[in-house]
Amino acid sequence: MNALFLIFYGFQEYNGISKKIRYQIEALKDCGLNIRTCYYDITPDGNRQWLIDDHVLTDLGKGIIAKLKKRISFGPILQYIKQEDISFVYIRSYHNANPFTIHFVKALKKQGVKVLLEIPTYPYDQEFTKQKLNLCIDRIFRHKLCKYIDAIITYSNDKEIFGQRTIRISNGIDFNHIPLRETIHDTSKEMHLIGVAEIHFWHGFDRLVEGLKNYYATHPDYKVYFHIVGNLAGKREQQEIEILIFKYELQPYVILHGAQYGKDLDALFEQADLAIGSLARHRSGIYNIKTLKNREYAARGFAFVYSEIDDDFDHMPYILKIPADESPIDISKLIDFYRKQSVPPQEIRDSIRHLSWKEQMKKVVDYYNEH
Template identity: 50%
Template sequence: MRIIFLLYHGFSESSGISKKILCQIKALRELGHRVNVCTYDMNKNRHRVRMMDEEIIEDYGTGKWAAVRKRISYDGIYRYAVAQEVNMIYVRSFHNANPFTVRLFYRLQKAGIKIAMEIPTYPYDSEYKGFPFFTRCGLQIDRLFRKTLAKRVNGIVTFSDEKTIFGQRTVRISNGVDFDTVPLRKTINNNSSPTLHLIGVAEVHYWHGYDRLIHGLGEYYRQYHDKEIYFHIVGGVWKSEMYHSQHAPGFHELITHYHIEKQVIFHGQKMGKELDELFDLADFAIGSLARHRSHIDKIKTLKNREYAARGIPFIYSETDEDFDRMPYILKAPADESAIDITKIIRFCSTLDIPPKQIRNSIYHLSWKNQMEKVIKEL
C-alpha cells in the first residue's frame, strides 16, 4: 500500500513526539508499505515549505503572508497524493480543523484515498488552559469545524477507550514501543541501599503532576526517615510549572518551602547515553500523576510503555488497561493529594521482578502490532 504520513510540523531530535512518529513510520514500512512523510518546516533560505520526504511540494515564501498561506494552502499534498496514486493518508491531528483542512480531506476522499486521523490525546480542550490568546483562538476554530472534519476521515485513531470521537468511529490502539530504540536498563533494585532514586522523563506540563511528588517528598523529609530519596526530572519544565502554577504550588515554591533543594535534581533534556545512564541509576519511575486536571481518566500514554520497555517499575494515576494489573505498577489516587513516599519505598523494597521480565510483559505492544491494527480496521 502507498501511504502518506502527514504532519503539520517538522521533526526535532530531542522531541519525544518526533521519536514516536519515526517509530510509527518504521513500523508501517516493516509491514511492507511504501511510506512518504509530509512535513512543514523552514528551509535554509527562511522560506516556509511543505516537504514530501526531501522534496519541496509547496514553497510559501517568507513574511507574514507565507505564515498565513501555510495554514490555508494544502494543494501540494492533494496533487502529490493523486499523482502518486496514494492509497491512504495517516494524519496526526494538530487540532487545526478549519475550512481548508476540511476541503483537503474532502478532495482526498473524492479521489478514493482513505484517511486515518490520529488524535494523540482526547479530550484535549482542557490542555489549552494558560496558553497564549492566539493559540486559544486556534482551538476555538478547531471546535467549530472538527465534527465536519471528522466526517471526512475513515476512522479516528485513539489511545483512549472512546468508541466514537466527534461522531466518527474510532480505531482504538495502544501507544507502542520500538524495542530496537529503547535499551533495557542494566541495574536491578538494591533493596538494602540507603538511597532511592526516582526518575521522571517528560516535557513537564501540569497534567504530569510532578508537584504532587515534590509535595510528598517534602512531607517525607519533615518526618523521621532512614532512606535518602532523590527525584531526577529529565526534560524541559514549563515556567508555569516551576513558578506560580495555576493548579498547584510551583516546583520552586515547594522545594524552597521544604528545603529539599538537594533532593530534586533538574537535568534538562537528555538523550542517548546520558539518558541511559540516568535510567541505570534510577530505581523507580514517575508517570503522569494529574491527568484528572485535563479531565482525562483513561489513556494509554507513551511514557508508561517506554518505562516498561526499559524494565523499570513505575507509578501513575490514570486508568491504563495495559498496566493497571501489572505487579510492577503502583497506582496513585487521581486527586490532588501528596504522593506517599513511604508507599513507594515499601513497594520497591518488596518488588523482586528483574528488568527483562518487565520488558517481556509488553512485547505485544510493539508499534508494528499497533499500526497493523490501523491498517486492518480502516
C-alpha cells in the first residue's frame, strides 16, 4: 500500500517531536506500508519548499507570497499523491483547520484516498499563548475539517473529537534508538535530577525550582541538583525558570544545558538519578495524557516523577505522582522516593515493551485495513 505522512514543518535533530515522527514513519514501514514523508522547510537562504523524503517537490520561493502559498496551495501535493497512486494519507495536525486545508482534504477524498488526522495533544486551546489568530481560525473550521477525515488519532482517552471517531493509541518507543542507562550512582551524599523537553509553562519546572528554594533554605548537607535539558520556549518560561534561578541564587544547583541530542544527551542521562516529567499539564487544561517523555524515561530505565494521569504508568512501582496544582515540589519526598527504589533499569525498560512504536502504529494500519 502506498502511503504519505504529511507534516507542516521541518525536522530538527535535537527536537523530540522530530525524532518521534521519524520513529512513527519507520514503524509504519515495519507494518508493511510503502510510506513517503512530505514536509515543509525553509532553506538557509530563505526559500520555502515542500519536500518528499528530502527531495524538493516544489519551491515556493521567498518572502510573504511564498509564506502565503504554504498555507493555501496544496496542488503539488495533490498531484504527487495522484501520480504515485497513494491511497492513505496520515496528517499530523498543525492546528491549521481553514478553508484551504478543508479543500485539500475534500480533494483527497474525491481521489479515493483515506485520510487520518493525528492530533498530538487534546484539548490544545490553552497551549496557545501565541498565534491567537491562528487558533481562532482553527476553532471556526476544525469541526468541518474533521467531517471529511476518516478518523482522528489521539493519545487521549476520548472516543470522539470534533464530532469524529478516534483511534486511541499511546506514544511509543523505538527501543533501537534509546539506550538503557548503564550507571547507578552512589546517592548517599547527593542526587541529580534531569528534565528533558522543549520547555513550556505546562512542564512546570518552576515548581521544582520553587521546591529547591525551600529545600536549600534549610541549609541541608545533602545536595540535590536539577539538570534542565532543552530550550526555554518563550518569555514566560524565562521568567518562571531562568529568572527564578538567579533570584533564589540556585545557579550551583539548577543547570540549564540547552537543547542536546545524541551522545551529549546520553552523557547527561548517565549523570542522572531520577527523571522529571511534566509537573503542570493542568495549566493547559489537560489532566489525562500519555506523553512521549514518560516513555523515553522508562525506556532508558529511569524512575520518574509527573503530575498528570497516564494510564500506562500510574500503577508502576517506579513512579512518583505529585499533585496537579501549583504547590512547590517537596524535595524531601523525591529523596525518600528514590532511596526506596528497588526496580532495576532493565526491568523498567522491559515493563513497556508493549509500547513500541510498531505495536502502536499497527493499531492505525489495522484500522485502515478494517474500514
